[in-house]
Amino acid sequence: MLQFSKYQGLGNDFLLLDGRSLEDSEELFGLTPERVQRLCDRRFGVGGDGVILALPPREGGELRMRIFNADGSEPEMCGNGIRCLARFLADSDGDVAPRRWEVETLAGRIVPALADDGRIRVDMGAPFLTPETIPTALDVGVEGLPVGVLEVLGQPLAVAAAGMGNPHAVVPVDDVAAIDLDTLGAALEVHEAFPARTNVHFVEVIAPDHLVMRVWERGAGPTLACGTGACATLVACHLLGLANRQARLDLPGGPLEIDWDEVSGHVFMTGPAEAVFDGVVAPSLFGLGDERPAAAATPLVETDPSPAQASLDCATVCINGCLRPEACASADARARVTALLEGLSLDDLVALAGESLESRTRGRLSRDEPAVP
Numbered sequence: 001m002l003q004f005s006k007y008q009g010l011g012n013d014f015l016l017l018d019g020r021s022l023e024d025s026e027e028l029f030g031l032t033p034e035r036v037q038r039l040c041d042r043r044f045g046v047g048g049d050g051v052i053l054a055l056p057p058r059e060g061g062e063l064r065m066r067i068f069n070a071d072g073s074e075p076e077m078c079g080n081g082i083r084c085l086a087r088f089l090a091d092s093d094g095d096v097a098p099r100r101w102e103v104e105t106l107a108g109r110i111v112p113a114l115a116d117d118g119r120i121r122v123d124m125g126a127p128f129l130t131p132e133t134i135p136t137a138l139d140v141g142v143e144g145l146p147v148g149v150l151e152v153l154g155q156p157l158a159v160a161a162a163g164m165g166n167p168h169a170v171v172p173v174d175d176v177a178a179i180d181l182d183t184l185g186a187a188l189e190v191h192e193a194f195p196a197r198t199n200v201h202f203v204e205v206i207a208p209d210h211l212v213m214r215v216w217e218r219g220a221g222p223t224l225a226c227g228t229g230a231c232a233t234l235v236a237c238h239l240l241g242l243a244n245r246q247a248r249l250d251l252p253g254g255p256l257e258i259d260w261d262e263v264s265g266h267v268f269m270t271g272p273a274e275a276v277f278d279g280v281v282a283p284s285l286f287g288l289g290d291e292r293p294a295a296a297a298t299p300l301v302e303t304d305p306s307p308a309q310a311s312l313d314c315a316t317v318c319i320n321g322c323l324r325p326e327a328c329a330s331a332d333a334r335a336r337v338t339a340l341l342e343g344l345s346l347d348d349l350v351a352l353a354g355e356s357l358e359s360r361t362r363g364r365l366s367r368d369e370p371a372v373p
């Protein structure tokens with residue numbers, strides 16, 4: 001049974017899976033890019049812009065986050081997602097402000113913290129401003145970041161590029177509402193100037209401390225907000241002389257406060273994250289328990305797999321029986337699960353899942369209850 005919690009930050013929504021107690025070499029809940037697509041499908045699945053996993057740390061942090069876009073691809077970071085992760089961890093563990101988490105991501109160590117007003121402030125680290133770190137084929141201009149005029153569907157677009165671990169193309173425009181986001185966003189996402197594809201942001205400057213933007217996300221299409229995108233947009237607009245180091249960025253799903261700190265060089269993002277619901281995925285969504293072949297395609301594998309696991313993803317390829325019993329990477333975990341299952345009936349298991357959902361819900365309720373004077 002795959003248990004998940006759905007969270008959203010300004011309408012950028014995610015399924016959160018708690019794998020903090022998974023052994024490092026264990027599989028990622030049997031997820032594959034196809035299964036991520038099924039989960040994120042808004043009609044046939046749960047619906048979401050991505051799936052986020054909380055995993056054990058590897059480099060001295062408190063935990064590790066992995067995020068998968070709705071198309072199953074794995075980006076380096078997700079700003080709204082890490083706020084949702086922080087809220088999910090607080091709800092699961094009963095944490096209140098002040099509480100911060102050192103989270104390992106593919107974009108380095110990122111630090112979300114609960115603020116007293118219920119929002120989450122995230123130290124997003126320093127922006128990436130060189131072509132090879134973004135990556136982009138654009139050259140660095142006098143402004144100090146890669147810029148250029150790209151032809152997109154026969155139209156010249158003045159674009160700036162910045163990275164927050166993941167790539168962003170920022171396009172300042174006079175009227176953001178008039179932009180054909182679906183057409184231009186989709187074309188710019190796969191423009192050859194961005195070899196790893198890119199997120200795309202059209203931004204209108206209302207005042208140096210107030211920007212309005214619309215978002216086309218790599219791997220997810222048009223979304224209501226993008227945290228890394230808002231950070232990259234503030235950085236780009238500041239370097240282009242269009243914005244202060246600190247500004248409010250209005251996204252379709254609501255505002256984010258972004259602050260590019262002059263002393264540390266880090267970008268700080270402050271915004272909300274809210275629980276939506278908890279649930280358990282029906283096995284049939286993954287093609288299990290019926291005649292359809294289980295999503296046999298490429299499994300999601302750990303980025304740094306242990307040698308025993310490097311060539312075999314047993315959660316998917318061994319679905320009909322262990323292919324390497326003499327060196328099974330999951331043998332220990334399987335033995336413990338078998339021992340646990342032997343002592344429990346199906347009713348016990350359903351009750352266990354229910355208790356864990358209930359305790360998280362109770363945690364949220366007690367957090368949200370007004371303090372008794």
Ligand SMILES: N[C@@H](CCC[C@H](N)C(=O)O)C(=O)O
Pocket residue numbers: 012069074075076077078079080081166167199217218219220225226227228229
């Ligand atoms: N919505 C996110 C960004 C998620 C990753 C992005 N689609 C990518 O592929 O880089 C955010 O809030 O930052």
